[in-house]
Amino acid sequence: MTTNNLIDRALGIMPHALSVGARRLELLAENMANSDTPGFKARDIDFRATLNQVMQGGAGAERLRVTQPGHLGDGPGAADAVRYRVPNQPSLDGNTVDGDLEKAAFSEAAVRYQASLDFLDSRISGLRKALRGE
């Protein structure tokens, strides 16, 4: 994704926010799916840090090239932005998923995703208007 591209610049941060948001939704769904798995450790994503990382990757900095399956990429899924949750109250079987907390976080993430979608949508329709010249 080159920022020299006019359309990329017009869309701004929104596509990145969407992909990081999707990753976060996925992690939260994993947590919820494993709410009864013994020894499972809940994970979440530091949204701001990840977004910064992704944006810096796109802003002219040298990006990591992935040439082998074992290489770490620097996409929104980069593993270092994923953190384990500190449990309020660890359970006996070593599971750290708090169902209520995960549900709240999931709703929040879904609303944020939808907000990013709306912003992106309005940017796109703005671009369209500009292109049509009506």
Added chain:
Amino acid sequence: MSLFDIFDVSGSALSAQSTRLNTVASNLANAEVASNSPDTVYRARQPVFAALLRDSALGSEPGSRGVRVAGITESVLPPRVEHLPGHPLADDNGYVYFPAVNTVEEMANMMSASRSYQNNVEMLSTIKQLMLRTLQLGQR
């Protein structure tokens, strides 16, 4: 990494939770099944869940973690023994053996399983809506 992976993750959770509901139903259905020996008496079953690491479609991304049923354990609790000499299944000493199923525990287990199932269904439908909206991006 994509929203599509969530269908796999939540789907695996639905399947695991329905296995749990199945074992609960089996335990409750067999709670009063008498037997003439402690070896043949029904034993309560419980599934054991384990995280399921999937390979991501993109080699560089960490895979998503669903859930799978790692196995089904049988209760090791001794059966309930009752002295009922008139019972058709009584052994030589007049004892009948009943499964050590705790009905209250099973009901609590059932509620927990059905709540988890519900949560995952809700998640699935939210993700579906978000994906459909993403597909409609720029069509206005």
